[in-house]
Amino acid sequence: MARELMKGNEAIAEAAVRVGLQSYFGYPITPQTELLEYLSRRMPELGRAFVQAESELAAINMIYGAASTGVRCMTSSSSPGISLMMEGVSYIAASEIPMVFIDVMRGGPGLGNISPSQSDYNQIVHGGGHGDYQIITLAPSSVQEMVDHIQLAFDLAEKYKMVTCVLADGSIGQMMEPCELPAMRPLRQESEFAGWATRGKHGRAERNVVSSIYLNVAEEEQANFRMMNHWQQVKANEVRYKEYFLDDAELAIVGFGSAGRIALTAVRQARAEGIKVGLLRPITLNPYPEEALDRLTDRVKSILVTEMNGGQMLRDVERIVRGRVPVEFYGRTGGVVPFPDEILGEIHRMAAGNLPMGGDPHIRWLERMARKN
Amino acid sequence: MATLQANEQVVYQRPRALTEVNTHYCPGCTHGVAHRLVAEVLDEMGLQDRTVGVACVGCSVFAYNYFDIDWVQAPHGRAPAVATGVKRSLPHDSIVFTYQGDGDLASIGTAEIIHAAARGENITVIYINNANYGMTGGQMAPTTLPGQKTTSSQTGRDVELQGYPIRAAELLANLDGASYVVRRSLHDPKNIRMAKKAIQTAFETQVRGLGFSLVELLSICPTNWGMTPVESLGWLNDHMIPYYPIGDFKVISALQKETCASKAEG
Ligand SMILES: Cc1ncc(C[n+]2csc(CCOP(=O)(O)OP(=O)(O)O)c2C)c(N)n1
Numbered sequence: 001m002a003r004e005l006m007k008g009n010e011a012i013a014e015a016a017v018r019v020g021l022q023s024y025f026g027y028p029i030t031p032q033t034e035l036l037e038y039l040s041r042r043m044p045e046l047g048r049a050f051v052q053a054e055s056e057l058a059a060i061n062m063i064y065g066a067a068s069t070g071v072r073c074m075t076s077s078s079s080p081g082i083s084l085m086m087e088g089v090s091y092i093a094a095s096e097i098p099m100v101f102i103d104v105m106r107g108g109p110g111l112g113n114i115s116p117s118q119s120d121y122n123q124i125v126h127g128g129g130h131g132d133y134q135i136i137t138l139a140p141s142s143v144q145e146m147v148d149h150i151q152l153a154f155d156l157a158e159k160y161k162m163v164t165c166v167l168a169d170g171s172i173g174q175m176m177e178p179c180e181l182p183a184m185r186p187l188r189q190e191s192e193f194a195g196w197a198t199r200g201k202h203g204r205a206e207r208n209v210v211s212s213i214y215l216n217v218a219e220e221e222q223a224n225f226r227m228m229n230h231w232q233q234v235k236a237n238e239v240r241y242k243e244y245f246l247d248d249a250e251l252a253i254v255g256f257g258s259a260g261r262i263a264l265t266a267v268r269q270a271r272a273e274g275i276k277v278g279l280l281r282p283i284t285l286n287p288y289p290e291e292a293l294d295r296l297t298d299r300v301k302s303i304l305v306t307e308m309n310g311g312q313m314l315r316d317v318e319r320i321v322r323g324r325v326p327v328e329f330y331g332r333t334g335g336v337v338p339f340p341d342e343i344l345g346e347i348h349r350m351a352a353g354n355l356p357m358g359g360d361p362h363i364r365w366l367e368r369m370a371r372k373n
Numbered sequence: 374m375a376t377l378q379a380n381e382q383v384v385y386q387r388p389r390a391l392t393e394v395n396t397h398y399c400p401g402c403t404h405g406v407a408h409r410l411v412a413e414v415l416d417e418m419g420l421q422d423r424t425v426g427v428a429c430v431g432c433s434v435f436a437y438n439y440f441d442i443d444w445v446q447a448p449h450g451r452a453p454a455v456a457t458g459v460k461r462s463l464p465h466d467s468i469v470f471t472y473q474g475d476g477d478l479a480s481i482g483t484a485e486i487i488h489a490a491a492r493g494e495n496i497t498v499i500y501i502n503n504a505n506y507g508m509t510g511g512q513m514a515p516t517t518l519p520g521q522k523t524t525s526s527q528t529g530r531d532v533e534l535q536g537y538p539i540r541a542a543e544l545l546a547n548l549d550g551a552s553y554v555v556r557r558s559l560h561d562p563k564n565i566r567m568a569k570k571a572i573q574t575a576f577e578t579q580v581r582g583l584g585f586s587l588v589e590l591l592s593i594c595p596t597n598w599g600m601t602p603v604e605s606l607g608w609l610n611d612h613m614i615p616y617y618p619i620g621d622f623k624v625i626s627a628l629q630k631e632t633c634a635s636k637a638e639g
Pocket of ligand 1: 430431432433449473474475476477478501503505506507508509514
């Protein structure tokens with residue numbers, strides 16, 4: 001198939017349409033807005049549902065309704081809007097129905113700014129809403145991955161009847177790159193969700209109810225156990241990641257999305273200088289590539305975590321590394337995007353050795369940043 | 374069910390659209406009356422099989438246990454948004470209604486109800502106004518009357534401090550997108566019959582694809598009002614109706630014939 005030059009936000013929108021997106025509801029927010037604008041013309045063209053909602057609160061609840069009917073549906077937003085959606089995300093997760101949303105992250109906290117960031121790792125991966133729930137989280141680092149991940153997101157959401165998030169950031173949403181789009185696919189068949197979707201009984205003996213209420217605490221606990229056990233299947237089957245130059249690496253960088261991509265540029269430069277450094281780029285942030293990182297820890301001398309936030313994924317890496325090798329952190333936050341040279345500087349520093357075991361890499365990073373400024 | 378003798382006929386029975394379970398509502402609560410009216414209308418119009426209800430958060434959160442139809446249980450205030458998502462994702466002949474309390478619709482969910490009406494969303498809203506937050510134990514609602522005592526306006530609602538009640542039907546009737554917006558009451562048989570007619574017209578509006586319809590139903594909450602059911606019905610008549618007049622606030626012309634006809638009948 002021919003490759004097309006497209007903006008990340010538009011590519012993911014068109015890919016969603018082609019794999020059978022039937023209902024979209026959203027609210028404008030930079031740097032995600034092109035996605036909504038694109039679908040505002042594309043969906044009606046195909047006779048599919050598009051509503052510009054009155055708020056993200058409304059958008060996520062429109063999606064709750066649409067998801068209850070079994071159709072492929074999604075919403076999209078950026079960090080502050082995603083915060084507003086969290087009650088709905090918790091309801092949908094607890095109702096155990098498939099739903100996909102896209103978060104094109106921006107600088108924060110608060111109103112922050114419209115620059116790329118990875119500040120929503122915690123609220124997506126560790127649950128921004130209330131209760132014990134998990135959402136499958138995919139982290140694209142190119143326009144092509146925006147296209148690939150949205151297809152995967154729908155497939156996983158439907159396979160497990162879970163919420164799936166494509167956790168992108170402003171730079172991937174805004175950048176233009178060539179990509180290969182999927183062919184147009186038929187819409188989901190009613191037979192795929194007839195057992196649970198709320199579409200009217202139409203002769204069915206039992207009524208279908210989509211709900212997240214368990215007033216009986218013992219039942220609620222059982223429901224939580226069921227969802228947690230179900231999650232173990234996702235953990236066992238759906239972990240995805242990419243490894244670059246790790247075979248003989250002594251220093252491993254861990255980074256996802258844009259930060260992973262920038263780190264890869266730095267890794268290539270360092271390799272050209274003869275430094276044995278590689279990159280582990282998680283594709284699924286939840287479930288996290290724990291085993292891959294665990295194995296890697298036994299092979300390398302040190303690990304550098306790089307993110308466009310203050311070290312949110314860092315805590316997961318530390319948990320998995322369990323103090324076996326020194327872990328360092330380098331991040332930019334508030335919408336600042338690191339240059340490859342900054343990561344390269346960290347690689348040089350770490351390759352020189354003399355790294356502390358233990359302590360808090362986040363605090364050491366804060367101190368280094370304070371000296372820099 | 375007992376078998377009929379030759380000289381007997383059924384004059385009153387459980388509507389098919391209701392399930393065979395007892396409700397959790399307090400004695401005297403009019404949620405039960407409202408449920409029955411909606412179910413009778415679904416039966417009579419033959420809509421049960423293609424209807425999806427959207428339950429709210431409030432005393433009626435368990436509506437999905439009582440109606441034999443498909444249901445989605447929405448977060449507090451968001452039922453009109455959930456209903457929008459359901460309606461727009463289903464074939465056009467599907468029927469979608471929300472069943473919401475006054476805290477749900479007129480406080481936490483004001484944005485959602487206003488915009489659903491403004492979009493002319495082709496859904497039906499059954500709006501229960503009982504002048505307080507029932508489920509959480511009788512706090513002040515946006516509909517609580519001036520001077521009315523609740524657990525969070527213990528010396529009576531002071532409009533200087535707590536503002537004025539919201540007349541949601543009148544408010545929504547101002548929106549061009551709304552097609553049928555009326556208020557009825559459940560405090561006596563005559564008014565209950567009028568309420569049923571209005572619910573019929575509201576679903577008729579949706580069946581005919583004419584847009585947003587809402588029936589506000591003045592209701593009682595004996596438990597939280599601290600009155601007997603009979604006293605409560607009197608209180609509704611004496612205090613709520615003067616503030617919340619029964620009436621038709623928006624009836625688009627395409628519907629007006631039916632309304633006249635039903636008035637003549639009633
Ligand atoms: C987001 C959120 N806020 C608050 C609540 C608590 N809550 C549950 S029911 C309710 C009030 C419902 O009152 P109303 O809508 O008047 O319905 P009624 O119970 O009187 O029928 C509140 C505040 C909640 N469940 N969710």
